[in-house]
Amino acid sequence: MRISGIVQGVGFRPFVYNLASAARLAGFVGNDTDGVFIELEGDEARLERFISDLERLAPPAARIQRIDVAEVPPHGATSFRIVASHHAATGTALVSPDLRTCDDCLAELRDPADRRYGYAFINCTNCGPRFTITEQTPYDRPNTTMAPFGMCRGCLAEYHDPADRRFHAQPNACPECGPAISSVPHAEDPIRDARRRIAAGEIVAVKGLGGYHLACDATSDRAIGLLRERKGRIDKPFAVMVADPATAAAIARVDSDEARLLTSRERPIVLLRRRPDTVVSDLVAPGNGHLGIMLPYTPLHHLLVEPGDCWVMTSGNLSEEPIAIDNAEALDRLAGLADAFVLHNRDIHVPCDDSVVRMLDGAEYPIRRSRGYAPFPVPLPFDAAPLLATGGELKATFCLAAGRDGFMSQHIGDMENLETLDAFTRAVDHFISLFRIEPEVIAADLHPGYLSTRWAERSPLPVVKVQHHHAHVASVMAEHGFRDRVIGFAFDGTGYGTDGTVWGGEVLLADYDGFERVGHLRSALLPGGDSAVRHPGKMALSHLDAAGIPWSDDLPPVMSLVPGERALLTTQLERLINTVPTTSMGRLFDAVSALTGVRQIATYEAQAAIELEALVDLTEGCSYEFDLQDQNGPLIMDPQPVLAAIVDDLRGAVEPGVIAARFHTAVASMIVEVAERIRTRTGITTVGLSGGVFQNVTLTHAAANALGERGFAVLTHRLVPPNDGGLALGQAVIAATRR
Ligand code: ZN
Ligand code: ZN
């Protein structure tokens, strides 16, 4: 029998051993680069029973993709054993994502009588580090960063005892033989010292599973202010770690689906609706209606964070740099950020940031797919030739694909500097060697300036260029296994269009082969190119200009500019100096946010839109209305009447929350109206929603529900993010199809 899927590092061989022994079957089980192989001899009925039990009773962290069975002549074996791993040059054994500490290990961690009481590296076949310590497959101790630690007699006995929970647990360790924590500056008890420092408002760097965190007290304005100052991060939200669901529920509203996600084995950061007036400092997520909360996922976290604690846990890096993983590197790079360090001597082989997930209508909606999920593959809708898709620029991930597997990488970061590009290259090399896939073609974004595109062009392999929004639409199709044409709404901030302008409010009639641009937002000028992204106020004025609405002194974005700046902007827009036309929906959200008086200058991506969404008054029933112009070319979605109505509402002293609500409803209604017109013309009844704008769940929920009511089948994301973090999946299926 050959078993493929996540069957290594999850206690699969011991499970098979126990199952076979109990059924009195002889033979052997082992790991190789394809997964697990088993040979069995014995009574036929018991053999059949074994096969059905194998799937039914598999260990909790295992994910069986396929079982192939063939008959071979019997050897006359009399017992069952676990045999040495086979190393072959080919094959793609899956590597398990890192697994949160299991309940059995947690109980031992807290049991003063246990030999691993308080031991920060306790693990078993059901839990512990996996992907981040794996250098090579098969997943055996010598191929991990646990290789330097020789097991003591006690650990070895467990490792070899089929009845033990640590039977063949590769990272098995104890205080006598395994990794140990230390601190800088030196402290007798690093845990207690770190807790004392955090209580006193200091910032402590903590080495975790896939990198360093910076930890501090989330209830202290002073500590958060200090962290923001040192990290160079003005408003971008920080994630919070709390010890248990009860503490989470005290600071945010947690429904049953969200509670399940919070306590899931993936342990992502869950975006939860924050409660007003809690102990958590407003500086943690200013202007944001949500709070990113996660529960401890390593034994070290469990030792550090106690019930009632609310700690900021943010990536240990300067803004936009990749997360630090090496002790010496961390001590150097984080020296100006942290007051103290909690370190350990188990190396991290692969950097891996925390994942971010929210719930959308009872289903998981990924915002960042990384630790706990990567490198588990996304199933592809058809067999793909071996290829590498390099993704976009912001929130970079790549996809290494072959056959039905799309191995999406962990989150790499924003590919705007050499450090991130290096991290990208290292991660690609690691995936290629781990999964033994030699790409024959590279897919890349059409944007000539993206570092990922230039990286692809330097390779000797043929490069397939994929239009950004086509890739977005294909990504949501692919994760639903959808193979027909869809009406794809790709709404995001920026993407390079086939005409060289900046797209981002696109309606594409698309399949994996190609697309027709059947609609788009009426374009406006992006003043100063990318600097407009940081100035929603200027974007608002540009949109008012395009809509023929005068810049009256009473409008917030007009007020935000001094007369000199206004004159400069006017000249810029009139003479088209350093401006590009854009159909970006993200920029329209920015413009409306600024016009409503919510935000004129953004310090992180999508801030203006996030703060606008946070204000939405859910009791509001009215809406604005876009003008749809249906001439011979693509359908033009014109926001002119929306902007005019907002200006009227502002003058009528309508609350910003009401304006925000009316705008969100207007965009959702426009999506439905556009989809209906295209359905009438083409008969296509499936709609895909993708692109960063759909991280806005208020919009996505409203649009998806309204489309459903009108009889559309709606594809929304559930495996990869709607933002550029999911782009590589779409590129992969498009390149595979064109190939
Ligand atoms: Zn465990
Ligand atoms: Zn030991």
Ligand code: FE
């Ligand atoms: Fe995008």
